[in-house]
Amino acid sequence: MLHLRLITPTHRTDDVVRLIEKTTGATHLVVLPGAARNPSGDVVLCDVAREAGDELIGALRQLDLDETGSIAVENIDLSLSKRADKAQEEAPGEGADAVLWEHLADATHEESTLSVTYVAFITLATMIAACGVVLDNAILIVGAMAVGPEFGPLAGLSTALVQRAPRLALRSLIALVAGFAIAMAVTVGFSLFMDWLDLFHKSDLSADRPNTGFVYAPDEFSFIVAVLAGIAGTLSLTSAKSGLLVGVAISVTTVPAAANAAVALSYGDTKQTWGSTEQLLLNLLGIVLAGTLTLLAQKWLWARQRERTAKASGV
Template sequence: MRLVQLTVPTGKRETILETLDEREIDYVVTDETGSRAYTAVVYFPLPDAAVEPVLDEIQAAGVDEDAYTVVVDAETVISRRFQALREEYEEGDVGSDRISRQELQAEADDLTPSFPVYVVMTVISAVVATAGLLLDSPAVVVGSMVIAPLIGPALGASVGTVIDDEELFIESITYQILGVVVAIGAAAVFAVLVRSMNIVPPDLVLSSVGEISERLAPDLLSLAIALGAGVAGVVSIATGTSVALVGVMIAAALIPPAGVAGITLAWGQPTAAIGATVLVLVNLLSVNLAGLLTLWYAGYRPENLFSIGETEQRLRRRIVGLMVIVLVFAVFLGGITYASYEAGNFEQDARDEVETVLTQEQYESYELLEYQVVMDDNYPFRNPEQVVVTIGGPPGESAPELADILHERINSHADQSVSVEIRYVEILRR
């Protein structure tokens, strides 16, 4: 619930009070002596869902933005008329639980820090994320998400579009683009320093680090994460609930992939940065797309009713544009997902072949000790490069033909030639 404090311009007192009386809204009026432009201040409580329509009605009655308005949280209101007002406006859905358009715009502005603070916090979060990725520490990576100032710009563009605030939209888009560039650049510079100072092993293989490898070849599940973060972020800001945790979710979709992109550039592997960079872009676009759809569904419209048609056209163009770009990236991620699926099938089929061969009578004295498929470094579409099979058997015995048999049968499941390495281990049993 909200408490609205409305300054009454000279000559508008009766108009405002009549509007409140027609709505059966409780109010208190105090005379204003500090300014000739205002004659009084009206205080009246409203349910969250009633703030926007009541303020719009007051404005439609001829009270423009010169009537200074403050909307604050109200902890408790004890009034039968207020309860009736709540029953009239609240319907138990997102549309009725949302905050007013005026509050939404102010919230979006507040969530975006000043330019210097935004850049500094983005650099810090990218550096912390890079350190956590190189350390393979999920806790440090999560910590970098907490300090990332990304939720304001990520949601501000959607808010600016649906309420026809082009200044907010342009500012948010600028911040988002700058944030991605700064994050990747800061991560790359920090990774270069770390590598040149030998803080990490000079021969570190990026694919061997779990927190990095999972973002070098992202799949379609990453798209679901970004869409969920966008919807959750908009719902949280639109209903006036805490956005802190949702901000972490949005940062989770952007900061770690940006850190991985910077690390791969520092390691001189630009092709490996493709997957992480695509992940950053598709996540960023998905958050914006989800935000636009959710805000429009929640019922937010421009203040000027005559601009609704123009805003709807602009909204459709942006939604269609975002959907097309996201779809293109989704196809790319789908290709990575399919490649991973095929690699998984090959690994299982090749293992089955090895086990089937070893069950034959002439090889019954041998057993499979270890099985490993080595993938190539052609990110993000990785393919099997080598199969290493460790076989245990009696001392002094070996089966040279086994390598040829396994090579032939394993490669029957591969799209391209895969080398097969057989390792014999003598097993002594007493």
């Protein structure tokens, strides 16, 4: 269930109330006349089944409530109410399958912004991965994958392509390209510093590395795994199961490939630099492609679900 807290101009309150009352899956409607001060107006509260949330939020935006008032949405972890149970039963589809497009756009907007925190995380992840590839340590590679924040802009790019949002696409692309460029540049300097300390050696990079050699040797499985990870990551975002993102993060080799490219570049090893770069681009392409197709499939399936529900109800 979702909880909506709305601030409505007084002249719009009746329209908002009627809209909520007509929405299948909405319940627990509360109206507080004149309770809002900034902006001034009425406060309307209600709960709605997740599967009906996107349609209701879209209708509220058509009433310009996001411009003249406010729309705040929260997840309800526990609701002990027969009315809530009935609302969820009446709402079409399953809550786990529902996509809240406004929430997805907002979440990817935040995650795909080129911020100091984002650059710090992707740089630290790349430096950790650099240690992993030199030491041939799979644990460090997995740790670097989990720390890397690159799935945010990748999901933002997929969302932008589906929603036709050029500003989000540009923001995500800048975060992705600039983030990896800065992280790799810093890691080149880090590698040279570690070599000066006699902790990194060129012989370690050229030696047989059974645990991490895959990061500069892309093959068919590189793309296949990236596609599967892109599907899983997108589903985890749209179904609000964000905890699965950690599992997605450690299944693709974006950050380790960038790290190996940086270390190889610091030693002038063009073969490994190019192989790692190819691995990186292949993974990025696979994730974006899979994410975009997954969102398109979800959009189509949910539209079909609404059509079937409308026909069944005689609308």
